[in-house]
Amino acid sequence: MNSIPAIDVRGLNRSFGGLRATANVSFSIQQGTVTALIGPNGAGKTTVFNLITNLFPADSGEVDFHGTRIDGLSPVEIAELGLIRTFQTARVFPGMTVLENLLVGRHHKVRQGLLQQMLWLPSAQREEASLRERAEALLDLVGLSRYRDTHAADLPMGAKKLVEVLRALMAQPSVLLLDEPAAGLNDTETAELAALLLAIRETGITILVVEHNMSLVMGIADQIVVLEAGAVIAEGTPDEIQRNPRVIRAYLGEEVSPC
C-alpha cells in the first residue's frame, strides 16, 4: 500500500526510572484498517497509547498522524485533529445518563460559539438536535436505546464499555485508539463489541486496539503488532502472528490461537 498511513510511529523511547517501557517502537497503520497491539502484561502497550496521544512525552521518537507530526501537540489538540482514545477502565460520567454521556463526546467539536450557545439561538438548537439524533442512532445501532435515560453508573459493564466507544465515535474521529475494550465483557458482549468494531471500520475509521482477548483480536485485526518488554518483536496478519515462534515464546505458552 502506498497511501499515507493514518499513524506512523518511529523510534518511540520512554523510560520510567531505570525501566525501559518502550524501546525504539516503530510501526505504521494504514487508513481504514484495524491494527491490534498485543503483548504480555507490562509489555508497553498502554505506554505506546500514552505516547501517541501525548499524555506524557516520549524521551525520543516521532509520531505522524495522516502525514503530519503530532508529537509535541497537547492531548486536546491531538483529539481535535480526530485521534480519539478510550481508556482501560471505562471512563463514563456516572451521574449522567447514557445519552448525556454521548453528547459530551461531541462537545469539543460543536461549531457554535459560546455566545450563541448561551443565547440558545435557533442555529445552536439545530446543532444540538442533530447531535441528539446522531447519539440516538448510535445507541440504536448497538441495541442500547433502552438505556438512553439510565445513569451510566447503573449500566452493566459491557454496556459501559460500549458507551465509551460510542462517546468516542461522537467526536467523529478518523482514528480510534481503544485500550482493552473487551476487558470485563462476557462472550455475548465481546461478540457485540467485535461487530461494532467491524462496523466502525466499514465507515472508513482506522482502529488501533490494545486487547488481551485473542479470539477478538484474531477475528477483527487486519494487522497485529506484538510488543515484548517494550520492543516490537513481530508484525503481521493474524495468521502470520499465530505461527510466529517468537510470539508463541513471548506468551510463554499462553493461547494465541482463536481455536
Ligand SMILES: Nc1ncnc2c1ncn2[C@@H]1O[C@H](COP(=O)(O)OP(=O)(O)OP(=O)(O)O)[C@@H](O)[C@H]1O
Ligand atoms: N507512569 C508510569 N510510571 C512508572 N512506570 C510506568 C508508568 N507507566 C507504565 N509504567 C511501566 O512501564 C511498563 C509498561 O507498562 P504498560 O502499562 O505500558 O504495559 P501494558 O503492556 O499496557 O500492560 P498491561 O497489559 O498489563 O496493561 C510496566 O513495567 C509499567 O509498570
